[in-house]
Amino acid sequence: MPPTPTPGLHPGEHPGEHDRRAAEAALAGRLPAALAPLAAVAYNYRWSWVPGGARTFAAIDPDRWERCGANPVRLLLEAPAAALRRAAATPEVVRAAEDLAADLRADKARPSGPFACTPRAPAAFLCAEFAVHRSLPVYSGGLGVLAGDILKSASDLAHPTVGVGLLYRTGYFHQRIDTAGLQHEYWLDTDPDLLPAVRVTGADGAPVTVRVPVDDEDVVAQVWRVDVGRVPLYLLDSDLADNGPVGRWVTSRLYEANRSIRLAQYAMLGVGAVRALRALQIEPSVYHLNEGHPALAALCLAAERVAAGLEPEQAWAEARARLVFTTHTPVPAGNETYSRTELEGMLGRLADLAGDRERFFAMGRIDPSDAAQPSGLTAFALRASRSANGVSHRHGEVARRMWQPVLGGTTADDVPIGHVTNGVHVPTWLHGPMRHLLDRHLGAGWIHRSADPATWAPVAAIPAAEIWAARTEARAVLVDRLGEQATSDRLRRGEDLAYAEAAEHGFGPERLTVGFARRLATYKRLYLVAADPGRAMALLTGERSLQFVFAGKAHPSDAGAKDIVRRLFDLKGAALDAGTVAFLEDYDLALAAELVAGCDVWVNLPRPPQEASGTSGMKACLNGGLHLSVLDGWWAEAYDGTNGWAIDGAEDPDEAGQDRRDAAALFDLLEHQVIPEFHDRGDDGIPHRWVERIRRSLITNGPAFSADRMVRQYADEVYPPPGSERHGHGGEDDRFAMPWALGGDER
Numbered sequence: 001m002p003p004t005p006t007p008g009l010h011p012g013e014h015p016g017e018h019d020r021r022a023a024e025a026a027l028a029g030r031l032p033a034a035l036a037p038l039a040a041v042a043y044n045y046r047w048s049w050v051p052g053g054a055r056t057f058a059a060i061d062p063d064r065w066e067r068c069g070a071n072p073v074r075l076l077l078e079a080p081a082a083a084l085r086r087a088a089a090t091p092e093v094v095r096a097a098e099d100l101a102a103d104l105r106a107d108k109a110r111p112s113g114p115f116a117c118t119p120r121a122p123a124a125f126l127c128a129e130f131a132v133h134r135s136l137p138v139y140s141g142g143l144g145v146l147a148g149d150i151l152k153s154a155s156d157l158a159h160p161t162v163g164v165g166l167l168y169r170t171g172y173f174h175q176r177i178d179t180a181g182l183q184h185e186y187w188l189d190t191d192p193d194l195l196p197a198v199r200v201t202g203a204d205g206a207p208v209t210v211r212v213p214v215d216d217e218d219v220v221a222q223v224w225r226v227d228v229g230r231v232p233l234y235l236l237d238s239d240l241a242d243n244g245p246v247g248r249w250v251t252s253r254l255y256e257a258n259r260s261i262r263l264a265q266y267a268m269l270g271v272g273a274v275r276a277l278r279a280l281q282i283e284p285s286v287y288h289l290n291e292g293h294p295a296l297a298a299l300c301l302a303a304e305r306v307a308a309g310l311e312p313e314q315a316w317a318e319a320r321a322r323l324v325f326t327t328h329t330p331v332p333a334g335n336e337t338y339s340r341t342e343l344e345g346m347l348g349r350l351a352d353l354a355g356d357r358e359r360f361f362a363m364g365r366i367d368p369s370d371a372a373q374p375s376g377l378t379a380f381a382l383r384a385s386r387s388a389n390g391v392s393h394r395h396g397e398v399a400r401r402m403w404q405p406v407l408g409g410t411t412a413d414d415v416p417i418g419h420v421t422n423g424v425h426v427p428t429w430l431h432g433p434m435r436h437l438l439d440r441h442l443g444a445g446w447i448h449r450s451a452d453p454a455t456w457a458p459v460a461a462i463p464a465a466e467i468w469a470a471r472t473e474a475r476a477v478l479v480d481r482l483g484e485q486a487t488s489d490r491l492r493r494g495e496d497l498a499y500a501e502a503a504e505h506g507f508g509p510e511r512l513t514v515g516f517a518r519r520l521a522t523y524k525r526l527y528l529v530a531a532d533p534g535r536a537m538a539l540l541t542g543e544r545s546l547q548f549v550f551a552g553k554a555h556p557s558d559a560g561a562k563d564i565v566r567r568l569f570d571l572k573g574a575a576l577d578a579g580t581v582a583f584l585e586d587y588d589l590a591l592a593a594e595l596v597a598g599c600d601v602w603v604n605l606p607r608p609p610q611e612a613s614g615t616s617g618m619k620a621c622l623n624g625g626l627h628l629s630v631l632d633g634w635w636a637e638a639y640d641g642t643n644g645w646a647i648d649g650a651e652d653p654d655e656a657g658q659d660r661r662d663a664a665a666l667f668d669l670l671e672h673q674v675i676p677e678f679h680d681r682g683d684d685g686i687p688h689r690w691v692e693r694i695r696r697s698l699i700t701n702g703p704a705f706s707a708d709r710m711v712r713q714y715a716d717e718v719y720p721p722p723g724s725e726r727h728g729h730g731g732e733d734d735r736f737a738m739p740w741a742l743g744g745d746e747r
């Protein structure tokens with residue numbers, strides 16, 4: 001089908017442009033003239049990763065900026081007139097506003113890069129969550145951060161991309177912990193009219209809507225547009241009066257516990273995305289399914305071809321040619337499956353649109369010919385897409401082994417699943433003193449060349465004193481925040497005053513600071529830290545004591561993970577005296593940014609091989625933190641003996657034995673290597689071996705785990721259609737172009 005140009009749009013513009021302009025103009029009209037340029041800046045998240053963006057908004061009204069959750073539209077709507085007038089009379093603020101607006105215009109005017117995807121035929125990136133910024137609460141954790149970083153990097157590289165997701169009206173849960181260590185959850189409502197988002201309308205001025213058949217209701221959704229630099233992110237929202245109560249609930253919560261609602265969300269995300277892009281006259285050259293949640297896009301594409309008169313066989317083949325799939329879940333239990341009854345109830349009508357309900361159900365089964373098996377989205381996505389990849393070298397191996405029953409192949413090595421290792425968006429995650437240091441030493445514009453190893457070579461020559469000064473400052477900033485937040489967390493929890501106040505004074509800006517913050521899934525094994533209380537206590541109270549910072553949320557229905565938080569709180573006895581352990585509540589993007597910037601050591605203890613990649617350690621390394629991790633996920637390909645510390649990553653069916661061994665290895669490393677090296681100071685007071693490890697970590701990890709490297713890899717190796725000139729893999733090594741087993745009888 002030839003791409004349809006969207007009428008009335010200039011190069012670099014996307015559907016919803018007039019809505020954004022109208023919102024911008026309305027906002028600008030409320031501002032003093034000197035601040036009017038900020039309206040455009042506020043409606044594009046590019047401000048959040050360019051220098052001076054956050055600082056400029058905060059300068060208008062620092063208190064309100066915090067209370068608005070750093071949402072610039074709300075800030076400008078809610079700041080008192082006096083604050084706006086004061087800012088408009090401050091030359092630095094006015095100049096910064098003009099510079100930010102000019103930078104945004106210039107960035108949008110750049111031509112697209114030389115990629116297989118073009119502005120008329122972009123990549124459509126579909127995901128259940130996007131972590132773009134803390135003020136847009138449509139994310140839970142790692143998957144969302146990856147998706148957000150991919151959009152930002154695509155924008156920086158001028159790779160033609162559009163994102164599609166859901167606008168959750170209550171997002172993901174927030175967390176409180178009580179004095180016994182029990183997690184409590186609550187949800188906050190989001191008012192989309194106060195977000196930096198615009199409701200997309202059509203030529204008739206009415207909101208663009210899509211309809212998705214779910215159960216016996218046609219659920220209607222409207223479309224919001226959020227700008228992430230040059231990349232538009234379209235978010236579907238079914239909270240409309242036209243829908244019944246169930247239809248309205250579909251886009252309410254991220255990772256909703258109700259299984260039927262989850263199926264409805266998958267239908268809305270996958271089918272809704274394809275229909276929304278159609279309605280907006282965007283014709284993607286490739287649909288990138290990020291994890292299985294949006295996989296029903298395949299069903300929709302096949303249904304369109306069936307409606308055009310094709311046989312189902314041919315229709316699914318044509319759909320497959322446009323789909324690529326990234327799997328993120330090496331844990332079988334994480335790949336949920338549904339019974340036939342569940343699927344027929346919610347998705348039966350949809351399945352019929354693609355001509356053959358049985359084919360759809362069969363594609364989701366491990367063995368398509370066994371009608372008794374449940375169906376899952378991962379198996380379905382693997383069969384429905386022309387290429388599949390894991391998210392680290394090791395995860396690629398694990399995924400090939402895991403999905404051999406679905407994709408065939410004589411040995412696991414033949415299974416057509418490749419890997420593109422995750423990365424992190426450097427301008428988003430590199431902060432404060434370390435950013436300033438690298439800006440001074442790596443040359444102008446280095447941040448746009450972060451994927452090139454040569455960019456990082458000058459790190460070898462940065463004087464130890466400068467690196468150490470930057471690290472010392474970064475740690476001090478964190479320790480300050482730590483004291484504040486730990487104290488207020490404890491007061492809110494109702495702890496006694498002495499314990500609350502210990503948090504304020506207990507943490508030391510010079511003390512070795514060890515961080516562990518991530519989703520509290522059982523396989524991440526945070527409990528290993530508390531496995532040997534005697535040894536942990538010695539580390540926390542000894543002469544060369546260290547301080548531990550923890551954070552993370554357990555999924556509301558994951559009792560095992562919640563118990564981990566409780567067990568950590570058993571360390572409180574020691575902490576009460578020393579004041580050197582903190583569990584910070586409500587882990588989110590903002591807290592993550594502070595922790596990865598300030599911690600000296602970042603710990604990860606997954607049970608191998610269950611960590612597909614992990615990305616928080618990459619963020620810590622960018623900031624001069626050192627990674628101490630089980631050799632799983634990204635660390636298995638990153639660790640070289642000089643750039644951090646490692647714990648053996650072998651698989652072991654004896655989980656209890658593995659836990660004991662790995663806990664011992666963790667404490668051995670801390671006691672015998674990490675602590676001595678941190679305290680091994682030269683006459684200048686600098687730990688030179690430690691600083692050298694930081695240099696090695698920056699030089700090796702900086703380029704390899706930059707999101708720019710990852711996005712280029714998707715652009716060059718995954719998105720181009722097989723056989724095309726730009727296809728990165730060729731000849732015999734061409735995993736991505738291998739023919740796919742389709743369904744039952746063809747296997």
Ligand SMILES: *Cc1c(COP(=O)(O)O)cnc(C)c1O
Pocket residue numbers: 140141142143145517518519587588589592593613614615616617619
């Ligand atoms: C980076 C990040 C994650 C991912 O962390 P892992 O290392 O994959 O566990 C999760 N949540 C937030 C808020 C993050 O910023």
